[in-house]
Amino acid sequence: MQDLWLSFQQLMDPEYLLSHGGFYIVVLIVFAETGLFFGFFLPGDYLLFLAGLFCALGKIDVDIITMYFGILGAGILGNFAGYWFGYRTGPMLFKRKDSLLFKRKYVIMAEEFYHKYGGTALIIGRFVPIVRTFAPIFAGVVKLNFRKFIFYNIAGAFLWVSLLTLTGYFLGVKFPAIINYVEYIIVGLIAIAFLPIAIALLKRWLKNRKNKQINKTNSNSN
Numbered sequence: 001m002q003d004l005w006l007s008f009q010q011l012m013d014p015e016y017l018l019s020h021g022g023f024y025i026v027v028l029i030v031f032a033e034t035g036l037f038f039g040f041f042l043p044g045d046y047l048l049f050l051a052g053l054f055c056a057l058g059k060i061d062v063d064i065i066t067m068y069f070g071i072l073g074a075g076i077l078g079n080f081a082g083y084w085f086g087y088r089t090g091p092m093l094f095k096r097k098d099s100l101l102f103k104r105k106y107v108i109m110a111e112e113f114y115h116k117y118g119g120t121a122l123i124i125g126r127f128v129p130i131v132r133t134f135a136p137i138f139a140g141v142v143k144l145n146f147r148k149f150i151f152y153n154i155a156g157a158f159l160w161v162s163l164l165t166l167t168g169y170f171l172g173v174k175f176p177a178i179i180n181y182v183e184y185i186i187v188g189l190i191a192i193a194f195l196p197i198a199i200a201l202l203k204r205w206l207k208n209r210k211n212k213q214i215n216k217t218n219s220n221s222n
Contacts, residue, residue: 023061030047045164045192048161049167062128079149083149086139109131110138113131136149178192
């Protein structure tokens, strides 16, 4: 059990992954996190940022062009895999029982996000943990027009990878000493990434609380 927990900690540590797994493990994680329902817990935003930063500082044996297009391709293919899975599974996905690697509430969260933003949820959702995993799956469930899906998929991947990976790279080139503050950067990126989810959960809690108060008032009046 201790070995399993250690392996999980290493999987969640982007510095360890980049140092020991290199380019291929980064590509594999991006593919899993952007379309396989069990990849929702994997590191995303800060992994892309650090991948660019490590390329700039020569801490990984791959150039930025290879890293950039490798991550971009993995992000696009991951969404295609998620769409296919949702398309084949259909509404049955909402009836699937919770397990260690699947939470139905995350599908519902992606559904609400999708209904709010439409197809652009596939672009905006790239920057929101959990949503970026389940948004393409839900797009497949509702059978979003495939041509539209291709556009949103590629556009979202391009913006996501360009903003995070290239920002990490150019900051590393300009300010090499930034590597000494990488822990603070990771914490900051995690906080920013999960802020929309925290806000959404707070709004849902306030809404449920308000509905309960209304129901309670109506019951007392009757």
